[in-house]
Amino acid sequence: DTGVSQDPRHKITKRGQNVTFRCDPISEHNRLYWYRQTLGQGPEFLTYFQNEAQLEKSRLLSDRFSAERPKGSFSTLEIQRTEQGDSAMYLCASSGDRGLYGYTFGSGTRLTVV
Amino acid sequence: GENVEQHPSTLSVQEGDSAVIKCTYSDSASNYFPWYKQELGKGPQLIIDIRSNVGEKKDQRIAVTLNKTAKHFSLHITETQPEDSAVYFCASNSGYALNFGKGTSLLVTP
Numbered sequence: 001d002t003g004v005s006q007d008p009r010h011k012i013t014k015r016g017q018n019v020t021f022r023c024d025p026i027s028e029h030n031r032l033y034w035y036r037q038t039l040g041q042g043p044e045f046l047t048y049f050q051n052e053a054q055l056e057k058s059r060l061l062s063d064r065f066s067a068e069r070p071k072g073s074f075s076t077l078e079i080q081r082t083e084q085g086d087s088a089m090y091l092c093a094s095s096g097d098r099g100l101y102g103y104t105f106g107s108g109t110r111l112t113v114v
Numbered sequence: 115g116e117n118v119e120q121h122p123s124t125l126s127v128q129e130g131d132s133a134v135i136k137c138t139y140s141d142s143a144s145n146y147f148p149w150y151k152q153e154l155g156k157g158p159q160l161i162i163d164i165r166s167n168v169g170e171k172k173d174q175r176i177a178v179t180l181n182k183t184a185k186h187f188s189l190h191i192t193e194t195q196p197e198d199s200a201v202y203f204c205a206s207n208s209g210y211a212l213n214f215g216k217g218t219s220l221l222v223t224p
Contacts (some may be wrong), residue, residue, distance in 0.1 A: 004157075031210060042118075042203050056211060091157055097148025099160065100146045100207055105157040 002108035003027070012112045013082055018079045022027050022028070023107045025094030029102070032075050033066055033090040036060065043091055050076060082113045120204050120215025126128070127194050128223055135218045137204035138186040144206040147180060147187045152217070160201075163212045194222045 013019050025032045030051050035043035046065070048056040051072035061067075061093050062105040064082075069075040079086055089108040117140045123138040129134050139147075145166035150158035162177045164171045164187065171178050175194075180187040187206075191198055199222045 006157075033210070033212075034210075040216070042120075042205070042216055043212070045211040045213070048210050056209065058211070071118070081166065095210075100148075100210065104149060105150070105159070105164075107155075107157040 004094055004104055005086030005093055006090075006106040008109055009107065010110045010112075012114060015082055015113055017082055018078065019111060020076055020081045020112075021083060021090055021092075023075045023077070025074070025092070026096075026102075027102060029094035029096045030072065031095045031099075031105060032069055033093040033095075033107075034075070034077050034101075035093065037089040037091055038087075042084075043105075046077075048112050060113045074096060079111075082111075084113050087111055116215045118204060118206055118215045120218060122218060123216065124219045126221045126223065129194060129196060131174045131220075132195055133189075133191045133194055133198070133220055135189045135202055135204065135220075136186060137215050138184075139187070139206040139213070140185065141206060141208050141213070142185075144152050144208065147178070148212070149176075149189050150205065150214075152203060152224060156205060165200075183202040191220075192219075196222050196224055198222050199201075 008021045025109045034046040037043040049069040064080045066076045091108045093105045119138045121188045148163035151161045152158045176194045201217045204215045
């Protein structure tokens with residue numbers, strides 16, 4: 001059971017730089033989600049893919065954020081022109097054909113913008 | 115987004131005692147209610163979930179109850195152990211997105 005993999009685990013970047021994170025879902029899962037979690041808070045939904053189609057985006061996902069899932073396998077989340085307020089844990093999750101069944105999170109990428 | 119209120123924010127119990135965490139939600143269309151345990155530096159781990167057609171579900175020391183009419187659901191952990199110490203989150207769904215509570219930091223003291 002390989003679970004949901006995220007890379008890198010930690011990223012420190014200077015304000016204004018672009019960063020990209022990768023998520024590899026559980027192989028048989030066709031749904032993939034991105035969440036953001038700040039200290040002392042629960043995860044907040046950012047966006048959702050079914051296969052390669054991005055079906056839902058939160059208002060939290062500003063124009064500086066873009067997510068892709070080419071070929072319906074791994075996904076990337078890019079943040080352009082990072083700001084200090086982007087510092088957070090970025091979590092990826094996946095679930096299978098039975099919709100919300102087996103909704104599993106990865107260990108996250110912790111982003112620090114200095 | 116839809117609101118999920120979670121109480122208490124912190125909970126300290128002695129080993130062997132029970133712990134109860136309560137949540138309320140606002141979206142009448144929600145039909146999936148998972149509970150996650152998160153340890154420091156790790157992602158949330160699903161520990162139990164319940165769907166709207168079920169009122170109660172139990173898995174060993176963990177149980178969840180759901181009252182759809184009142185829009186609240188609870189997590190019950192019996193015979194707590196020090197390794198149960200973590201932050202626990204409840205969530206409810208809006209479509210395929212999950213709305214999380216703010217978490218309960220549970221400390222089980224030996």
